[in-house]
Amino acid sequence: MIDYEQLIDKWIADDVKYKKGDWRIGKKLLPEQRETLGRYSRNCRRNRKHSFKTIYNTINVLHRLSLSIQKPYEEMTAHELEDYLLSRKISDSALNTEKMIVQTFFKYIYSTDYKPEPVKWIKCKTEPRKYTSDDVLTxxxxxxxxxxxxxxxxxxxxxxxxxxxxxxxxxxxxxxxxxxxxxxxxxxxxxxxxxxxxxxxxxxxxxxxxxxxxxxxxxxxxxxxxxxxxxxxxxxxxxxxxxxxxxxxxxxxxxxxxxxxxxxxxxxxxxxxxxxxxxxxxxxxxxxxxxxxxxxxxxxxxxxxxxxxxGIKITEEEDVKNELRTIKCNNCQTVNPYSYAKCSNCKLFLHQDDNQLVETPEEITRKSVIQVLDEFGISATELKIMAYQKAKQKKLKAQQEDEEEYFKYGGGNMDDYKWMEKMNEEGNF
Incomplete structure (x- = not known):
């Protein structure tokens, strides 16, 4: 489970790793900003009105704002806040959420139930997105x-x-x-x-x-x-x-x-x-x-x-049940997902007479491999992990071999090495 409380403290402490090229790399909160954010975070946690995940998302939004406008919150102007929020390249619903977070935060800073001057211009839409019956899945x-x-x-x-x-x-x-x-x-x-x-x-x-x-x-x-x-x-x-x-x-x-x-x-x-x-x-x-x-x-x-x-009866044809399709195996009566070709229990074909189908060599090999894996107690997922680790080791070994060849030619540029290798093959050395 994700520890959002720990993540909140990391954001406030500026102990965050950004992706390569992120504009926030190298930027730090001002001491005044860090103190105010920490106080606001503790207030949110103490009141217990929101989950830790919601508080984390709130601090994340305010942290980004703080790095963009690097001055104490009390000195931020309506013009600066408006420019920042309008520059955000996010969806309308996400922008609306950020506006509400900033508005609530500045009410806390100014200790008022009314919108203080820097956020008076903010108008939040409370209308949720409207879905219709055509939008939901069948x-x-x-x-x-x-x-x-x-x-x-x-x-x-x-x-x-x-x-x-x-x-x-x-x-x-x-x-x-x-x-x-x-x-x-x-x-x-x-x-x-x-x-x-x-x-x-x-x-x-x-x-x-x-x-x-x-x-x-x-x-x-x-x-x-x-x-x-x-x-x-x-x-x-x-x-x-x-x-x-x-x-x-x-x-x-x-x-x-x-x-x-x-x-x-x-x-x-x-x-x-x-x-x-x-x-x-x-x-x-x-x-x-x-x-x-x-x-x-x-x-x-x-x-x-x-x-x-x-009291009008609905016919069986009209009575569509909202249930995912399943299919029962004729052999062992196990209920299987309809998309399965074979029974998950006895491995016989579900959608047609299995006697009409001849197993291919690939299918026979696959069955043999599964049987061996079962004998050794290895699941399909564990096999995938082993294959992933083996491929990783093979890649590292190949890189090491490349480096050894690389240093054979004095540690020059790898393109130079490849060019020399080609010239050597053609007998030009």
Missing amino acids: IEEIDLMISKCKSTRDKTLVAMFYDTGGRIGELIENSNYGDLKQDNRGMYIRVRGKTGERPIRLKDSVVYLNDYLDDHPSKKPSDPLFVSNDVKRLSTRQAYRIVKNAARDAKIEKNVFPHLFRHTKITHMAPLVSDQILKKQFGWKPSSRMTENYVHVSEDMQDRAICEAY
Whole structure:
């Protein structure tokens, strides 16, 4: 789990590593700025109105502002703040968030509930982005995205984004292997979010999750649930890329991103449960009005609800269930994801008579390799890690050999070395 409290202290202490070429390299907070930011950070933590992640994002925004306008906050003018904020090359929603952060911060500095002079000009839009029923994903689109994923981890991630309707921070940054639980009703996961900890019952993603857990490189409860190829916690940026790539490969023209699965799941669940259950399930306070922003009722949903109220029966063809597609193996009765060609349990073909298909030499070799790996207790993920480490060692060895050849010719320019080698081959030396 990311320690945001520690990261906050690092920002205030200027103990931050920037990417190469970042304009902030070499810049430091003024002593007055550092003192004020530290005091504001402690005040935010003491009041406990926001999560550590929110406070971290706030300090991040103010740190950037402080390095751009290097003078005590009380001396900053409205003109300087306006120039800075208008120069930010970010989306309208992100800019609106930064304006609110700066406005609140200057109210704190001037100890007032009203907007002080430097931020009087700021106008924040409180209207959230409006989504329609056409923006949310269909079950068919989600199934197609899962089928285009190239690994069990990616399939599971996409399935769980929909199944849980969770925020990206809850699933990626805060979820560990030990947060998955089993009871007599099935599997659920305990997530930690803005409103604390809550359980989320799993259904559609379980068939994918079981396969992924078999390949998981670690079974320690404290280890991340979703890991990258180098066995570190998967980053939110990597999760975004996985979702974007799956949507692209599935040729979905909508703007697909992790949070859209939350909109989709809440829209699908809204007709089935009460408003208070919905708020509890998705991590909102009982008094929250967030359902207004997340429930996107289509004309079909409206008409079906009215028909049910009037006692008009819905035919089986019309009764579309919002569930990810699965297929049961005819041989062992195991429920598998519909996109699987073979049963995850008995390895027989799912979508056609396996007797009509002849295994290729490649398939026979693959089975033999898997059998040997199983005998030695090596998972597919562990094999990938070993291959990655081997490739890394091979690359380092090649670099060392190049350096040895390089010094053979007096440590000259590598291009000179290659030119001399070519001339030697042609007999010109």
